[in-house]
Amino acid sequence: MTQSVKRHSETVMVPFPSDAIVPARDLGKRPVLEARHLGIQFGGLKAVDDFNLTVGPTEIAGLIGPNGAGKTTVFNLLTKVYEPTQGTVLLDGHDTKGLDVTHTARLGVARTFQNIRLFDKMTVEENVRIGLHNKIQYGMVSGILRLPGYWKKERQQHERAMELLRIFNMQDQADAVSGSLPYGAQRRLEILRALATEPKLLLLDEPAAGMNPHETEELMDTIIRIRDQFQIAIMLIEHDMRLVMGICEGICVLNFGQIIAKGTAEEIQNNPVVVEAYLGKQKGAGE
Amino acid sequence: MSTKTKNMLTTLLTLGMTALAFLLCQLAIVNDWSWMTSTLKGQLVNICAWIIMAVSLNLVVGISGELSLGHAGFMSLGAFSAIIVGSWLKRGMGMESGELRFVIAALSAVLVAGIGGFLIGIPVLRLKGDYLAIVTLAFGQIISNVLRLLYVTVDTDTGSLAMALKIGSGTPKLPGKDIIKGAQGASRMPQDATFVIGFILVMLTLLIVLNLNNSRSGRAIRAIRDNRIAAEAMGLRVTKYKLMAFVTGSALAGLAGALYGLNQSSLQATFFEYNKSIEVLVYVVLGGIGNIWGSIISATTLTILPEMLRSFSEYRMLIYAIVLILVMLATNNPVIKGWFRMVSGRISDRRNRKTGKKEARP
Numbered sequence: 001m002t003q004s005v006k007r008h009s010e011t012v013m014v015p016f017p018s019d020a021i022v023p024a025r026d027l028g029k030r031p032v033l034e035a036r037h038l039g040i041q042f043g044g045l046k047a048v049d050d051f052n053l054t055v056g057p058t059e060i061a062g063l064i065g066p067n068g069a070g071k072t073t074v075f076n077l078l079t080k081v082y083e084p085t086q087g088t089v090l091l092d093g094h095d096t097k098g099l100d101v102t103h104t105a106r107l108g109v110a111r112t113f114q115n116i117r118l119f120d121k122m123t124v125e126e127n128v129r130i131g132l133h134n135k136i137q138y139g140m141v142s143g144i145l146r147l148p149g150y151w152k153k154e155r156q157q158h159e160r161a162m163e164l165l166r167i168f169n170m171q172d173q174a175d176a177v178s179g180s181l182p183y184g185a186q187r188r189l190e191i192l193r194a195l196a197t198e199p200k201l202l203l204l205d206e207p208a209a210g211m212n213p214h215e216t217e218e219l220m221d222t223i224i225r226i227r228d229q230f231q232i233a234i235m236l237i238e239h240d241m242r243l244v245m246g247i248c249e250g251i252c253v254l255n256f257g258q259i260i261a262k263g264t265a266e267e268i269q270n271n272p273v274v275v276e277a278y279l280g281k282q283k284g285a286g287e
Numbered sequence: 288m289s290t291k292t293k294n295m296l297t298t299l300l301t302l303g304m305t306a307l308a309f310l311l312c313q314l315a316i317v318n319d320w321s322w323m324t325s326t327l328k329g330q331l332v333n334i335c336a337w338i339i340m341a342v343s344l345n346l347v348v349g350i351s352g353e354l355s356l357g358h359a360g361f362m363s364l365g366a367f368s369a370i371i372v373g374s375w376l377k378r379g380m381g382m383e384s385g386e387l388r389f390v391i392a393a394l395s396a397v398l399v400a401g402i403g404g405f406l407i408g409i410p411v412l413r414l415k416g417d418y419l420a421i422v423t424l425a426f427g428q429i430i431s432n433v434l435r436l437l438y439v440t441v442d443t444d445t446g447s448l449a450m451a452l453k454i455g456s457g458t459p460k461l462p463g464k465d466i467i468k469g470a471q472g473a474s475r476m477p478q479d480a481t482f483v484i485g486f487i488l489v490m491l492t493l494l495i496v497l498n499l500n501n502s503r504s505g506r507a508i509r510a511i512r513d514n515r516i517a518a519e520a521m522g523l524r525v526t527k528y529k530l531m532a533f534v535t536g537s538a539l540a541g542l543a544g545a546l547y548g549l550n551q552s553s554l555q556a557t558f559f560e561y562n563k564s565i566e567v568l569v570y571v572v573l574g575g576i577g578n579i580w581g582s583i584i585s586a587t588t589l590t591i592l593p594e595m596l597r598s599f600s601e602y603r604m605l606i607y608a609i610v611l612i613l614v615m616l617a618t619n620n621p622v623i624k625g626w627f628r629m630v631s632g633r634i635s636d637r638r639n640r641k642t643g644k645k646e647a648r649p
């Protein structure tokens with residue numbers, strides 16, 4: 001916890017092109033994500049409108065906003081679950097226009113889901129191995145005939161999966177059926193499965209939901225550790241303000257599908273528009 | 288014990304028990320044991336064919352999670368391809384070796400049924416939703432109706448094949464001797480299928496399905512079944528793996544068709560209609576969806592049973608129903624499943640103790 005607070009205060013956000021901001025260390029590097037004028041309409045409802053965001057290659061970014069603000073919809077646009085009706089998404093410089101979910105994922109974006117989506121009849125290790133699917137490969141024939149490639153790649157997959165499981169100290173649960181895990185463990189497994197794909201950008205949709213304060217604190221440290229170790233960008237949606245303010249460098253606030261503020265934790269906390277739209281309500285109810 | 292060891296042991300156990308059952312039958316045949324009645328003897332090859340059908344449908348329904356209601360349609364593609372090729376090799380080309388004839392006929396059956404599965408699967412499996420059930424149901428009926436119009440003859444002197452579909456009222460006039468004669472079906476085909484061949488094909492099918500299931504591709508197939516959206520988000524190509532399971536299942540149904548077709552003295556296309564597909568689906572559901580050895584047991588039991596019950600005449604359906612329930616209890620029973628797990632667990636524990644290996648537990 002102390003570590004994450006310290007890290008946060010070290011961060012200096014600098015202007016990127018035009019109005020975008022990224023951490024100082026990411027300046028001059030190609031942003032991993034650039035969303036420009038992104039929007040989608042469901043019937044008459046503009047669920048997301050004119051969404052602009054730049055995320056640096058090692059940034060931890062936060063996306064917050066009241067319920068129904070359109071946060072998950074932004075993730076669905078970035079991963080192409082929905083094709084945007086307006087605007088563009090550049091992932092690591094590649095335009096994702098017309099790509100489907102599979103091929104967008106292969107550009108290096110991985111995600112977790114707000115309503116957990118594990119392969120719940122498969123084991124914990126098998127779930128992580130699905131994340132490794134495109135990283136450690138062998139063909140169908142090799143698998144059926146158990147050719148040397150099968151044994152070699154299976155061992156590599158196993159070793160890599162166990163390495164990843166150790167991040168959350170889950171190696172002992174490798175053979176458990178994932179659907180039978182407690183809620184918190186399922187969330188952690190989803191993160192590991194996404195991490196296994198070796199993404200450049202990791203999207204976490206409410207990773208701390210259902211976790212107790214102690215677990216949340218551990219999660220904060222782990223998120224920073226993952227960023228440092230893998231040198232990737234992480235963007236997260238979260239209602240737990242302690243987590244968001246503790247580890248996110250750049251924060252983007254969404255309300256009714258529109259960005260109402262962007263900035264560092266300090267700037268966001270002191271922004272009257274945000275306080276009114278979002279934090280004010282929380283304070284009244286929570287603290 | 289790790290999942291991998293467990294999977295491997297389940298595979299070995301399934302193959303071993305199947306081999307054991309085969310040996311037992313062979314012994315019974317050689318020594319003329321009384322339970323090996325002539326009726327049962329006559330059914331051995333068919334049992335092998337229905338086991339292959341059930342196991343391959345389990346790949347589609349249980350492992351891939353797609354409902355197919357036309358599995359018998361692919362079997363009929365295989366059966367009739369094998370009959371045409373086998374009859375041609377025997378009566379047209381004068382090939383002597385029954386085994387060689389069977390191998391070539393079975394390969395063409397697998398090819399034709401596999402291509403059939405590919406052509407059906409390509410448009411349907413792209414769609415989200417349960418369209419496969421409807422399309423395969425229609426396919427089963429259409430293929431049966433088309434095969435009823437098929438006439439194939441072979442010229443026994445020159446060895447040339449002639450084929451025609453009956454369109455309109457007149458039956459097509461083809462040179463040579465009949466192989467397939469429209470609605471009357473096929474007859475005088477070489478009965479090249481043997482129990483040994485059937486056993487080998489069952490083992491082959493088990494090896495293919497179990498090894499596929501426990502490989503990278505099999506995991507992808509199961510992941511897509513469990514959660515399509517998450518699988519896509521992991522960068523998996525959904526259509527590719529759905530097709531892989533469906534085409535493999537169809538090709539194996541073709542193999543079962545070759546085995547079945549080359550074991551009969553005559554065969555009509557109507558045999559492979561809707562109700563046959565449902566019967567195979569019953570084997571799969573009864574044996575437990577995704578449970579391979581369950582499919583073997585239920586396919587065997589439910590193939591033998593109707594014949595054995597012939598002498599009970601009026602109680603036949605009652606006994607059939609009771610056995611259905613018993614099979615369901617046996618194959619879906621946690622105690623029996625646990626026993627299977629325990630047996631495989633014991634073996635590996637013993638092995639680990641011997642080699643002094645322990646699982647890493649920091």
Ligand SMILES: Nc1ncnc2c1ncn2[C@@H]1O[C@H](COP(=O)(O)OP(=O)(O)OP(=O)(O)O)[C@@H](O)[C@H]1O
Pocket residue numbers: 042047065066067068069070071072073074114
């Ligand atoms: N597929 C869809 N069709 C129609 N409306 C949708 C669809 N997906 C989302 N919406 C609507 O878009 C709005 C934003 O939803 P979204 O799930 O993105 O909110 P959120 O910010 O993630 O909220 P929460 O904090 O509750 O998760 C909601 O009003 C929702 O009803």
Ligand SMILES: [Mg+2]
Pocket residue numbers: 071072073114
């Ligand atoms: Mg949401």
